[in-house]
Amino acid sequence: MGEPLKPLRIGVVGAGKISGAYLSTLDRLTSVRLTAVTDLDRSRARAVADRAGGEAALAPTVADLVARDDVDAVLNLTIPAAHADVALAALGAGKHVYGEKPLATNRKEADAVLTAARAAGLRVGCAPDTVLGTGTQTARKAVDEGLLGRPVAATAFMTTAGHETWHPDPEFYYRPGGGPLLDMGPYYLSALVHLLGPVVKVTGASSRPRAERTVGSGPRAGHTFPVEVDTHVTGVLEHVGGALSTLVMSFDVRAARLPRIEVHGSEASLSVPDPNTFDGAVEINRGGGWETLPVSAGFPDADRGVGLADLAEAVAAGRPHRASGELAAHVLDVMLTLMDAADQGRSLPVSSTCERPAPVTDQ
Structure with missing residues (x-):
């Protein structure tokens, strides 16, 4: 040895x-x-x-x-x-x-x-390396093994009333560089790239329903501040394989019964757990009701930092690491292009791409 x-x-x-x-x-x-x-x-x-x-x-x-x-x-x-x-x-x-x-x-x-x-x-x-956990990776394995047939579409929803409801100093979420898309989009878009591949074109729309927000907790509760970015963003993403994802990122929804991510194929639909977590139940519906798939991929019992550990092991083994800068740059480009498309009111091509990261199959 x-x-x-x-x-x-x-x-x-x-x-x-x-x-x-x-x-x-x-x-x-x-x-x-x-x-x-x-x-x-x-x-x-x-x-x-x-x-x-x-x-x-x-x-x-x-x-x-x-x-x-x-x-x-x-x-x-x-x-x-x-x-x-x-x-x-x-x-x-x-x-x-x-x-x-x-x-x-x-x-x-x-x-x-x-x-x-x-x-x-x-x-x-x-980051995020949440997509390397058992939740997203078990879902990816189902897609890769053809359990859904040909992937046709996906939906991804992140809706909340706004971070000022719990954060004592929430202003930065509502300034340039903030907003629901740039704050939470990396989790959802990274998961969608793992599931369906990179994005080639986007169409977007966005809105800013409120000009001011009010701090809801902490010593500054009741303080109002201006909203400088759009807080409800909707997009349609075209993936390299042709599947279309519908994305909704919002700080303007009081309550909703929406799935985090679903992937729909020609033969079945898949329910994917919250991409801001590492695990969670993956469910499939082949037409006769929802059933839970057994955990079959992903790093078990993972938490923040597993992506760094994967990088360390990749350096030693001479292989690509999964939570890569190339993936993060593509996700950033998709988000910025989506905001450009919303501002311009038209579809725009995404200039960047990336390799779909290797699956985590050590189960």
């Missing part, structure tokens, strides 16, 4: 709330090891370092962290506006990078990150 593979050494940039979900996963993975952390708030960075039992160094700045010899890859958990800058700093220092969604805030930044990675021979990974 050969020697066990050395874990990929991870430096974390950004020690905010989402870092806790990642760290709890990293704690139980053998393919990665936390070695350094930095944050603008030093106390938050120290808390993460302490959680690692003293094994993670406290880096003063991003530049210090990416320059460390004991960091192989950077886990980028900063705010979206900083995603591209941190990724480029990591790649410039010879480090792989895996980040929270979105990959960047615009196409130019996303292209710059991917170009830098290709030039340096490094990996770029990006």
Whole structure:
């Protein structure tokens, strides 16, 4: 037997709330090891370092962290506006990078990150990795095995009354770069690409029913603020194989009984669980009622960070990783093109594409 593979050494940039979900996963993975952390708030960075039992160094700045010899890859958990800058700093220092969604805030930044990675021979990974869990992957296996016949259509719905109902500081959701599509769309679009392949054309419409919103909880409850982006977005996506997906992303629906995702084929229909979670029941209807499919694919008991673990194992094995920068860039392009189509009132081609990621079949 050969020697066990050395874990990929991870430096974390950004020690905010989402870092806790990642760290709890990293704690139980053998393919990665936390070695350094930095944050603008030093106390938050120290808390993460302490959680690692003293094994993670406290880096003063991003530049210090990416320059460390004991960091192989950077886990980028900063705010979206900083995603591209941190990724480029990591790649410039010879480090792989895996980040929270979105990959960047615009196409130019996303292209710059991917170009830098290709030039340096490094990996770029990006959330969401929820689509690697047993929910979406079991559904994908059903599609791939032909249980639905020829895929014809899909529907994807994310509807809520708005994040101001629970978030104490919700303004950023309603400013440029926010809105329901850019906030939650990556989960749904990543799942649809896994299920049906990349998107080649979009048609869109959007609206902004309310000019102001009111904070509903916390010390600022009752404070009103302006809405600067459209908050109800509807789109039709044409996939490379011809299937059409109908997408609704909304901060304007008080209550709904809508499925998260359904895929309809020539022989059957499939109910897919919430793509913001890793598992959930997958149901099929062949015409005689709904039945639950057994779990047959996906990483079991997965949580935030499984995409980083897959990247680490892919580096060691010399294979493509699944939560790739190319997929994230395509998803970003689809969302931005959909918003352009809504603004212009017409269908638009999607200029980018990506490989459909390899399925997770280790069951």
